Amino acid sequence: MPATVKALLAARIDRLPAEEKTVLQAASVIGTDVPFGLLRAIAGMPDDNLRQHLSQLQSAEFLYETNLFPETEHTFKHALTHEVAYGTLLGDRRRILHARIVEAIEHVYADRLAEQVEQLAHHALRGEVWDQAVSYLHDAGLKALRRSTNVEAIGYLMQGLELVGRLAPGREQTARELQLLLALGPALQAARGFGVPEVERTYLRARELCEQLGDRAGLFQALWGLWLHTMGRGRFGRGRQLGGELLRLAERLDDRVLLLEAHHAMCPSTLWAGEPEHTRRHGEQGIALYDREQDRSLAFLYGGHDPSVCCQMHSSMALWFLGYFDSAAERSRAGLALAAEMSHAGTVANALPFAGIVHQLRGDVDAVHDVAASLIAVSSEHGYQQWLAFGRILEGWALAQEGGGDAPIARLRADIAAYHATGNELYNPYFLWLLASLQLKYGDLIGGLDTVGATLGLPADTASAMFAADLHRLRGELLLGREPAAASEAELAFQQAIAIARRGRTKAWELRAATSLARLWQRQGKREEARHLLADAYVWFTEGFDAPDVKNARALLEELS
Secondary structure (H helix, E strand, C coil), X not given: CCHHHHXXXXXXXXXXXXXXHHHHHHHHHHCCEEEHHHHHHHHXXXXXXXXXXXXXXXXXXXXXXXXXXXXCEEEECCHHHHHHHHHCCCHHHHHHHHHHHHHHHHHHCHHHHHHHHHHHHHHHHHCCCHHHHHHHHHHHHHHHHHCCCHHHHHHHXXXXXXXXXXXXXXXXXXXXXHHHHHHHHHHHHHHHCCCCHHHHHHHHHHHHHHHHHCCHHHHHHHHHHHHHHHHHCCCHHHHHHHHHHHHHHHHHHCCHHHHHHHHHHHHHHXXXXXXXXXXXXXXXXXXXXXXXXXXXXXHHCCCCCCHHHHHHHHHHXXXXXXXXXXXXXXXXXXXXXXXXXXXXXXXXXXXXXXHHHHHHHHCCHHHHHHHHHHHHHHHHHHCCHHHHHHHHHHHHHHHHCCCCCCHHHHHHHHHHHHHHHCCCCCCHHHHHHHHHHHHHHCCCHHHHHHHHHHHHCCCCCCCCHHHHHHHHHXXXXXXXXXXXXXXXXXXXXXXXXXXXXXXXXXXXXXHHHHHHHHHHHHHCCCHHHHHHHHHHHHCCCCCCCXXXXXXXXXXXHHHHC
């Protein structure tokens, strides 16, 4: 607004009678909406006088009455009027009034303070009541975290950390800082992703403070946050070690909740290490330990999502790799149903990618489309950067099944780059495997071999054994597509895939690799060897007979017979 308009408003306020001006200024400190009970508590005058002054201010069109029930409330006629009235107050007077409002809110709304924590934080901060400001900023941050408004939560908690240095040095100050840090970690992980640098800084500082205070429960939480950050950076070897440390610590402390969260941590740790049988066992132990009523709040302490849902979704993936295709789909549906019942956006967003992976592995394109749309929607609404990128990758894969030449490969590369730009690497092995699969589908054979080679050649700490078997199978198919005469090299790749799959008990990958090798042997006239190899892999399966991999193997067996 032009400065002249502000000057005119300031002049009008200056011409008000002294008491009316005092009332208007006090109202401006409360905010644009002014409950009568709060104004009465800080105005310092009898009710009749206060009502008379409010009536005159309403006649002068500074305020107007908006509510009569449950209590009278006035609102500033214009936001600019509020701004100018607030600006006419001297700093010390303004600070005193803000501090009084904190006391007034605590008194007037004593039975429902949780509804007022944002206002209490605002007024305590401006009233320079540092102890209460830090406390209410923490409470406001947790409240925002529970509403899945994580960016808002981060804002409150960061403000609290900026102010904690104003408290008197000592154990209490250290405990308050730790409290803020342990609330900030899950908010950062939910909003920005598990692997971003600020997550590591937050939990390293929290660990340091826990060690100073001798806080064992807090130390577990800080170590859990560092474990998830390590996994988010794609450091699977170190993540597997940290997961084991968490489990041992929880067992020593003999605490049910810590054991639940330790098994929660061991699910992804073992999955990406290529140990799906361990993943299934840890998932089932976590599910058994979970108490739905008592443990709902754990999502706000550990990673921004529910532990039981996460255990179900990881174990659903493990079941698929182990060859239990129908059980995998059933477990995935159960996890998604629990997430939906909880109505917690962070848990839903964390569960959907696993459902998408299971559907994609089963070749259910329509289901992947639906999951991708849901994931993009919830991530866009709540600002989940890593999950938004994941949703677009799933969407790109589903669209690629409809054709499009080189365009789907280019899009997938761009979407993977967008995921990496969020600072997260956790799903990198899956995305690279997905890219190689698409390159094989569209005949980008040189590019596919480069992708497979780069993925298999990752350093030990960042390589995932979970996709190694099928990457070797893909290499064999890519070699045959590029040069049919490379049969011996392709055969070796298929045999490596089978050997790796058998060591990891990943029956799904073994069946795929056996089908590829049997098809090659069929073309070479080795029909009996091909039939024996494929029959040995196929006969193990007791479910999932409508899954594409099982149907393909059965059809080839019929040809060979």
